[in-house]
Ligand SMILES: O=C(O)C1=C[C@@H](OP(=O)(O)O)[C@@H](O)[C@H](O)C1
């Protein structure tokens with residue numbers, strides 16, 4: 529598709545759509561709790577709809593309305609053996625967290641996904657879940673889909689995560705809730721803690737001391753209403769767009785500001801961006817606020833170490849930001865980018881090079897020399913929603929025409945993205 533003509537500025541406000549990670553978890557916890565859970569501001573993106581469809585096949589009654597989702601949970605024992613395969617579509621979060629839930633259920637289920645899911649590593653969850661006692665098989669000894677899970681009685685484990693991954697942590701926590709005793713999970717670096725917060729919200733018990741998490745097995749959870757905060761990973765595209773399109777001012781409302789997710793705010797500030805946060809007063813289980821962002825002069829920075837999990841999904845759009853900064857930006861310690869929807873080191877570098885950016889891949893990240901003007905070309909999302917949105921934002925500052933192929937991938941996490949973007953453009 530041909531994208532938007534270069535705007536004179538971006539002006540206006542956006543009510544940021546619901547957080548993807550929290551939307552997935554609200555369905556999962558709602559499904560295994562007892563009682564009716566109502567979720568508002570649920571993200572109606574393809575990934576979260578895949579989670580709903582999997583739980584419907586597991587016998588959970590879920591009513592999807594225009595602006596909310598109602599889940600009738602009957603506890604873990606309310607889940608039944610599915611007659612059909614469970615299709616997670618493009619969603620890594622769905623397959624990994626669902627594996628943790630199914631590990632403790634005494635029935636058989638087969639999990640499949642799309643072409644991209646078929647290339648993403650599953651041993652990271654299959655390994656510890658097998659150690660706890662689940663019977664899991666799959667292609668290449670369980671490394672890839674299709675996965676076949678026959679759950680059952682689980683023993684607790686003490687598990688040090690070999691990679692900083694909220695998906696692996698959460699899969700083990702879901703299994704631990706069903707185990708015969710106390711499980712300990714130790715993280716190498718702090719990752720998003722939505723699962724831990726939501727257990728408490730559903731009346732469960734979880735203890736956290738530094739990087740160690742302790743979960744007692746045999747817990748039963750009680751339904752809770754959830755209002756999902758806006759997704760900072762979606763807001764990120766507008767934080768960057770308004771920073772680099774001249775004369776812009778954009779207000780992003782209802783942005784989730786969980787400190788395990790706000791790495792991009794630190795990077796923006798380090799690079800000299802103009803971002804103002806007004807934290808909302810709320811009783812919510814997740815912090816939320818509004819962010820005003822204005823165009824600014826940016827300088828390069830180094831992004832590495834323990835901030836990486838706090839901005840892992842924002843690296844594609846941060847790479848675009850860096851092309852507009854003076855000086856060099858270096859991104860390190862981001863090997864995990866290689867096992868996302870695409871190899872995001874390769875796809876970011878390849879597509880931004882097509883626009884004339886000075887960017888090279890390294891083994892664990894990329895090096896970007898800023899200040900090179902970008903010019904239009906035919907680019908491709910490679911079926912990766914975050915690459916698609918990054919390239920759509922690039923079209924705002926490119927000279928000439930940018931054509932984005934496979935733009936439909938964007939509906940995985942942000943179905944109203946183009947509506948929101950064109951609503952801000954001023955000519
Ligand atoms: O737990 C989650 O909701 C997610 C965790 C991250 O993945 P990893 O745990 O694989 O790093 C992130 O990239 C993904 O978009 C969502």
Ligand SMILES: C=C(OP(=O)(O)O)C(=O)O
Nearest residue numbers: 618619620621841868869
């Ligand atoms: C990596 C992502 O999601 P998932 O792992 O759930 O597919 C993402 O949304 O950028």
